[in-house]
Amino acid sequence: MTQTNTTTQTPIISIRNLTTAFATRDGDFNAVDDVSLDIHAGKTLCLVGESGSGKSVLSRSLLRIEQPGLIRKGEIILHPSQSAARRVRPGAIDLATLDVKGKTIRDIRGRDIAMIFQEPMSSLSPVHRIGSQITESIRLHEKISKADARDKAVDLLKQVEIASPEVAIDKYPFEFSGGMRQRAMIALALACNPEILVADEPTTALDVTIQAEILDLLKDLQNRHQMAMLFITHDMGVVAQIADQVAVMRHGKVIEENDVFTLFREPQHSYTKTLLKAAQSSDTPSQRRTEMRARRPIGQPILRAVDLGKKFPLSSKGIFRKEVRWLHAVKDVSFDLHAGENIGIVGESGSGKTTLARCIQRIVTAQSGQILLTDAHGTETDLVGLDDKALLPHWRDMRMIFQDPFASLNPRMTISQIIAEPLLLSGMTSATERKERVEELLDLVGLPKSAGSRYPHAFSGGQRQRVSIARAIAPKPRIIIADEATSALDVSIRSRVMDLLLDLQEQLDLSYLFISHDVGLVRYFCDRVLVMYKGEVVESGETEQICTDPHHRYTQSLLSAVPVADPTRRDATTRFRYHAPT
Amino acid sequence: MLYYIFRRIVWSIPFFFAISLFAFLIIQAPPGDYLTTYAARLEAQGQVVDQARLETLRERFALGEPILVQYFNWISGIITRGDFGISFEFQQPVSEMIGQRMALSVVLATSTLFFTWAIALPIGIYSAVRQYTAGDYFFSILGFIGLATPNFLIALALMYYGTVHLGADVTGLFSPEYANAPWSGAKVVDLLKHLIIPVVIVGTASTASLIRVMRANLLDELFKPYVVTARAKGLSEFRLLMKYPVRIALNPFVSTIGWAFPQIVSGSTIVAVVLSLPTADPLMLDALLSQDMYLAGAFILLLSVLSIVGMLVSDILLALIDPRIRYT
Numbered sequence: 001m002t003q004t005n006t007t008t009q010t011p012i013i014s015i016r017n018l019t020t021a022f023a024t025r026d027g028d029f030n031a032v033d034d035v036s037l038d039i040h041a042g043k044t045l046c047l048v049g050e051s052g053s054g055k056s057v058l059s060r061s062l063l064r065i066e067q068p069g070l071i072r073k074g075e076i077i078l079h080p081s082q083s084a085a086r087r088v089r090p091g092a093i094d095l096a097t098l099d100v101k102g103k104t105i106r107d108i109r110g111r112d113i114a115m116i117f118q119e120p121m122s123s124l125s126p127v128h129r130i131g132s133q134i135t136e137s138i139r140l141h142e143k144i145s146k147a148d149a150r151d152k153a154v155d156l157l158k159q160v161e162i163a164s165p166e167v168a169i170d171k172y173p174f175e176f177s178g179g180m181r182q183r184a185m186i187a188l189a190l191a192c193n194p195e196i197l198v199a200d201e202p203t204t205a206l207d208v209t210i211q212a213e214i215l216d217l218l219k220d221l222q223n224r225h226q227m228a229m230l231f232i233t234h235d236m237g238v239v240a241q242i243a244d245q246v247a248v249m250r251h252g253k254v255i256e257e258n259d260v261f262t263l264f265r266e267p268q269h270s271y272t273k274t275l276l277k278a279a280q281s282s283d284t285p286s287q288r289r290t291e292m293r294a295r296r297p298i299g300q301p302i303l304r305a306v307d308l309g310k311k312f313p314l315s316s317k318g319i320f321r322k323e324v325r326w327l328h329a330v331k332d333v334s335f336d337l338h339a340g341e342n343i344g345i346v347g348e349s350g351s352g353k354t355t356l357a358r359c360i361q362r363i364v365t366a367q368s369g370q371i372l373l374t375d376a377h378g379t380e381t382d383l384v385g386l387d388d389k390a391l392l393p394h395w396r397d398m399r400m401i402f403q404d405p406f407a408s409l410n411p412r413m414t415i416s417q418i419i420a421e422p423l424l425l426s427g428m429t430s431a432t433e434r435k436e437r438v439e440e441l442l443d444l445v446g447l448p449k450s451a452g453s454r455y456p457h458a459f460s461g462g463q464r465q466r467v468s469i470a471r472a473i474a475p476k477p478r479i480i481i482a483d484e485a486t487s488a489l490d491v492s493i494r495s496r497v498m499d500l501l502l503d504l505q506e507q508l509d510l511s512y513l514f515i516s517h518d519v520g521l522v523r524y525f526c527d528r529v530l531v532m533y534k535g536e537v538v539e540s541g542e543t544e545q546i547c548t549d550p551h552h553r554y555t556q557s558l559l560s561a562v563p564v565a566d567p568t569r570r571d572a573t574t575r576f577r578y579h580a581p582t
Numbered sequence: 583m584l585y586y587i588f589r590r591i592v593w594s595i596p597f598f599f600a601i602s603l604f605a606f607l608i609i610q611a612p613p614g615d616y617l618t619t620y621a622a623r624l625e626a627q628g629q630v631v632d633q634a635r636l637e638t639l640r641e642r643f644a645l646g647e648p649i650l651v652q653y654f655n656w657i658s659g660i661i662t663r664g665d666f667g668i669s670f671e672f673q674q675p676v677s678e679m680i681g682q683r684m685a686l687s688v689v690l691a692t693s694t695l696f697f698t699w700a701i702a703l704p705i706g707i708y709s710a711v712r713q714y715t716a717g718d719y720f721f722s723i724l725g726f727i728g729l730a731t732p733n734f735l736i737a738l739a740l741m742y743y744g745t746v747h748l749g750a751d752v753t754g755l756f757s758p759e760y761a762n763a764p765w766s767g768a769k770v771v772d773l774l775k776h777l778i779i780p781v782v783i784v785g786t787a788s789t790a791s792l793i794r795v796m797r798a799n800l801l802d803e804l805f806k807p808y809v810v811t812a813r814a815k816g817l818s819e820f821r822l823l824m825k826y827p828v829r830i831a832l833n834p835f836v837s838t839i840g841w842a843f844p845q846i847v848s849g850s851t852i853v854a855v856v857l858s859l860p861t862a863d864p865l866m867l868d869a870l871l872s873q874d875m876y877l878a879g880a881f882i883l884l885l886s887v888l889s890i891v892g893m894l895v896s897d898i899l900l901a902l903i904d905p906r907i908r909y910t
Contacts, residue, residue: 109814109815115811117811123810124808125812125830127830136817137815
């Protein structure tokens with residue numbers, strides 16, 4: 001295993017009994033509750049936990065940017081530097097006692113402790129050039145000229161493997177891809193060669209292939225600079241890839257801490273076991289689905305897509321120029337969805353999977369091809385070319401579940417109103433009938449009847465997604481298009497929602513078109529899979545066959561990038577990036 | 583970037599013609615024309631209206647022609663000779679009448695603009711950063727009062743206060759001795775003295791709304807992740823605030839320049855009437871009331887042109903300061 005040879009005895013940062021609270025009307029809410037941890041030079045401590053576990057607040061407390069939270073108790077001791085090159089700090093400092101706006105902590109931020117955030121787009125200022133954002137940090141902590149700072153910034157961009165850094169330095173963040181932005185963010189964090197790097201879910205917003213590259217880059221930089229790293233993630237696969245030490249957080253407390261190998265081998269706490277099980281279960285097909293398949297065979301095709309194509313004009317350059325460049329979001333995609341079958345569509349962001357779903361749902365209109373939907377009476381209709389009115393009955397047959405459970409529910413409508421809306425549209429005019437149906441639906445998705453009178457904000461992400469599902473199945477559809485329906489959920493909730501979808505399939509005879517960037521989920525859930533790359537289906541077939549023996553280079557690259565939740569297999573797979581032949 | 587500016591300018595040309603035609607149609611929209619209003623007024627004063635004379639006048643001013651012909655004559659005169667026609671009411675070329683008043687309007691409007699920005703932006707920033715503190719509430723209440731009070735009421739109150747308690751002359755833009763004097767240093771000083779009250783009055787309402795807009799804009803930005811990033815770099819709170827969130831919260835303000843321009847002509851009509859300011863606004867009101875076609879038309883055209891130019895300027899400025907616009 002990659003053990004670095006400099007094992008230092010004293011940690012670089014020790015957190016002792018730290019409590020960070022948020023003042024609420026009902027008194028303090030302890031987001032971080034009596035946490036003690038040590039971070040060592042050259043080592044990675046992974047903080048794992050689900051949303052709301054307090055891991056982000058903890059990481060921000062280190063930099064004293066925990067506001068509006070308040071440190072109530074405890075110490076954060078930053079020990080004197082052990083490397084001779086950077087003896088700027090006279091002795092140990094307790095960061096927890098510093099004034100958050102004071103000079104002492106401001107000097108430490110960025111110079112001794114630097115941070116990378118989850119959203120590389122929103123974490124960089126949209127109106128300042130990459131270079132200016134990096135040199136600002138350099139010139140804040142080092143007395144060097146603008147020109148020197150710029151040279152240094154170019155060098156940093158080179159270190160994070162950004163192509164032609166001399167050009168990239170003068171670009172704006174929105175001109176970069178997600179992966180490049182995160183590289184720029186890392187360059188920014190490394191600007192003053194910090195001893196501690198705090199990375200808050202740095203790869204969560206990225207595609208798996210990019211995630212793999214960023215993880216490699218971070219590891220490489222850590223070894224080169226002997227940085228200590230506090231790495232926050234909810235993904236056990238990522239933990240297995242990068243951690244030396246792991247701390248599992250729940251409800252503000254560290255419930256288990258151990259070195260990564262021991263933790264994965266012998267998890268002590270039941271919650272850790274749940275997390276590990278959820279991560280490892282996605283490596284195999286769901287037991288339930290296999291049994292379901294044995295009981296009820298797959299039926300006739302009910303939805304057939306034939307050579308579907310959709311392109312968007314990229315730029316309508318001006319009033320004089322006629323030539324328009326096109327983005328082929330979906331190129332000649334064909335598939336058959338059979339009754340009772342689950343088809344997975346995998347691909348990276350921008351591969352066209354969402355556009356494909358929208359074409360099928362006729363939210364956008366495909367420019368070529370056919371969408372043949374067989375209704376309950378066995379009549380096949382081509383949805384392309386139908387107007388909204390003619391589509392109405394078919395829309396009842398085919399419903400969608402969206403990714404973001406927060407944005408896809410109207411905050412001003414009660415849960416009952418939200419679920420009843422499609423019922424009303426499909427002509428159920430009696431209020432009592434609707435009420436009964438809503439209660440029945442709430443029951444189906446495992447929510448109490450009392451939930452109906454409340455508003456979406458009163459529910460957690462998982463519960464909201466259950467509401468979305470109830471809304472989707474309300475008009476008794478036969479096909480559900482789930483567009484990243486579980487991506488925004490925590491792992492433990494995710495598996496429960498997946499199981500709910502399987503339950504419903506059994507009870508209501510549903511077929512799913514399951515869109516995901518997560519190969520593990522698709523493997524768990526789907527009978528067949530389509531792999532999309534730049535608008536085209538590059539490979540399709542039985543899920544197991546594709547996951548175990550992929551033929552297309554892109555599928556191979558995608559699978560190699562998926563982090564395996566087993567630290568002993570950390571370096572077993574060789575990752576590579578697929579480039580389309582031009 | 584250059585292409586962007588070029589495209590914007592080219593687009594504004596057909597827009598200008600469309601809007602000028604529209605302006606012309608609007609001033610033609612009320613029933614009758616200048617002569618019928620003129621005749622009605624003469625009758626009201628008990629004078630005899632000579633039909634033949636009216637016909638001659640109608641002939642001379644070409645009021646009998648179809649509207650499109652009248653429009654063509656009007657617009658071609660403006661474009662080729664800068665001739666806006668003649669005011670029926672005053673029997674003077676429109677361009678001469680408007681010139682001086684427009685200049686004063688511009689002075690008033692720009693001083694008001696700077697006044698409101700200078701007051702509203704710092705207060706807006708303060709209110710956002712110290713949200714829900716006593717200071718924020720104080721300025722919010724003050725702002726809402728300013729927003730809710732009609733300008734002319736403030737004008738009347740200030741006039742009363744100025745005349746009764748200070749014994750100062752607060753109406754007009756010049757003291758009597760300078761009104762018709764040629765421009766001199768003393769006259770400019772006199773103008774500045776007189777400007778203060780109208781600027782404060784006209785500015786109150788817009789200051790109040792600007793404070794609210796700035797506060798809301800900044801509150802949207804203050805908790806964005808890039809602010810946290812900047813803080814994590816070790817920037818001081820003040821530099822951080824000015825360089826990142828304030829900088830971005832200001833962008834929407836640039837678009838408001840677009841509507842600030844037409845305000846130069848018509849933004850403060852009632853106040854100008856109350857304070858008898860020699861700006862363009864009262865004249866426009868008169869022209870519209872008496873259906874003084876070419877005079878009113880010139881004002882409406884100016885308004886439209888100023889709107890177009892204002893939008894053009896704010897579009898270009900916005901592209902200059904916000905790279906995200908430049909590249910789309």
